Every structure is written in C-alpha cells, then in structure tokens.
Amino acid sequence: MLSSFPTWPEAWRHPAFRRRLLLVLALLLLLAASLPRFFAWVQARPGIILPDPLLALLPARNVSGLTFAIIYLGIGLGVVTLLPQPYRLLRALTAYLLLHGFRCLTLALFPLEPPIGLIILRDPLVEQLFYAAPAPITKDLFFSGHTATLFLLALAVPAGWRRRVLLVATVAIGLLVMMQRAHYSYDVLAAPLFAGLSFWLAGKLTPKQG
Structure with missing residues (x-):
C-alpha cells in the first residue's frame, strides 16, 4: 500500500508526479466534456432486456434520496x-479515469434496455453537468458506476474505519440501485471487479514515491 508520508510540496518536487497528475486531470476534463454526447448515443440505441432472478427477489422502491445521500457522503x-496524501490521490484519480474508460467500453459493447419496473434514479448534479439530454438517461447500465466508485474509494483509502464505512456504503448502494430497478444485478456484481482492476492498473502506472 502507498504510505501517506510525502506532503504535497515534497511530491510536487518530483517531475514524474507533476507530469502524471497534470495528465490525469487533463484527461478527466476531456472525458467529462465528451460524456454528454456519448450518453446521448447510448440512450438512443436499442438494447435487450435481461432476465434477472436476483433482481426479482428485491422489492421495487423509490430510494433516490437515500441513494444519493450515501453516494455523496x-x-x-x-x-x-485522500486529499492530504498526494500519491494515494494520484492513484485514485488514475484508477477513476481507467474505470470510466472500462465503463464506456462496456456500455458501447453491451447495449441494454433498463430492467422492467424501472423507477427513474435522479441525480440533479450529474444530470446537469454530464448527462445533458432531453430525457433521463436510463440505459447507463453495465456496469454500475455508483457502486464501482464507492468500491474504488474503499480500495484507495488507508485500511481502517474509513475503508469499512465505504465498503458498507458500496453494498448499500448496490442494493438500493437494484431496488430502484436502475440496474440489473449483473451491473452491480461486475462493478467491484472493474473497480479492482482499475485500481490495480493504476498502481502500475502511478509514479513511485520519491
């Protein structure tokens, strides 16, 4: 695991750290700028409806408020x-960039229709900033970005109570988005796998501490 010893001034003195941080931030901004058009394309495509016995076991509920309270907390x-720990933060940002790369790839390869009984999961912040479209995005399915993001953060923070809280939050979000019928169980179960792969790859790409 990465230690938290280097401070920002110490990390910034290393050219490899500066270059990688600026590159990752620039790529994240480029990604954010391209997402509205990408998700509009995803939403316009026809997809398939998957049978999901596990999803059928859960009650259908509108839990948007609780879902986004947990996500944003x-x-x-x-x-x-992570902010006081520059190398941990850099690895987390790199992993987040990779995670979205994987997500765009899987969304492009697996066009799906939302589960039967979908209750629109509304996130005003994300809808305004990223999912600019005349109608809600409902085909943003495989894999669950909310579940993956929380699991990625659980991997990125040091071991201890914060990691345990984020792991519990990951499980809660996975269950809530399925109750909302905003995701298939397959979307949720795959999310930690892609988050773990992204975090592992980011570890290979992140400069070592000087």
Missing part, C-alpha cells in the same frame, strides 16, 4: 481522506 469521506 461516501465520496466526501473518500476525498477528504
């Missing part, structure tokens, strides 16, 4: 924990 906890 979890993200806040992760960000506050």
Whole structure:
C-alpha cells in the first residue's frame, strides 16, 4: 500500500508526479466534456432486456434520496481522506479515469434496455453537468458506476474505519440501485471487479514515491 508520508510540496518536487497528475486531470476534463454526447448515443440505441432472478427477489422502491445521500457522503469521506496524501490521490484519480474508460467500453459493447419496473434514479448534479439530454438517461447500465466508485474509494483509502464505512456504503448502494430497478444485478456484481482492476492498473502506472 502507498504510505501517506510525502506532503504535497515534497511530491510536487518530483517531475514524474507533476507530469502524471497534470495528465490525469487533463484527461478527466476531456472525458467529462465528451460524456454528454456519448450518453446521448447510448440512450438512443436499442438494447435487450435481461432476465434477472436476483433482481426479482428485491422489492421495487423509490430510494433516490437515500441513494444519493450515501453516494455523496461516501465520496466526501473518500476525498477528504485522500486529499492530504498526494500519491494515494494520484492513484485514485488514475484508477477513476481507467474505470470510466472500462465503463464506456462496456456500455458501447453491451447495449441494454433498463430492467422492467424501472423507477427513474435522479441525480440533479450529474444530470446537469454530464448527462445533458432531453430525457433521463436510463440505459447507463453495465456496469454500475455508483457502486464501482464507492468500491474504488474503499480500495484507495488507508485500511481502517474509513475503508469499512465505504465498503458498507458500496453494498448499500448496490442494493438500493437494484431496488430502484436502475440496474440489473449483473451491473452491480461486475462493478467491484472493474473497480479492482482499475485500481490495480493504476498502481502500475502511478509514479513511485520519491
């Protein structure tokens, strides 16, 4: 695991750290700028409806408020924990970029229709900033980005109570988005696998501490 010893001034003195951080931030901005058009394309495509026996076992409920309360509190906890630790933060940002790369790839390869009984999961912040479309995005399915993001943060923070909280939040979000019928169980179960792969690859790409 990466230690938290180097401070920002110490890390910034290393050219490899500076280059990688600026590159990752630039690529994240480029990704954010391209997402509206990409998700509009995803939404316009026809897809297939998957049978999902596990999803059928859960009650259908509108839990948008609780879902986004957990998501944003979890993200806040992760960000506050990682900000003082430049190398951990860089690895987390690199992993987040890779995660979205994998997600765009899987969304492009596996066009799906939302589960039967979908209850629109509304996130005003994301809809305004990224999913600019005349109608809600409902085909943003395989794999669950919310579940993957919280699991990625759980991997990125140091071992301890924060990681345990984020792991519990990951499980809660997975269950909630299925209750909302916003995702298939396959989307949720695959999310930690892609998050783990992204975090592992980011570890190979992140410069070593000087």
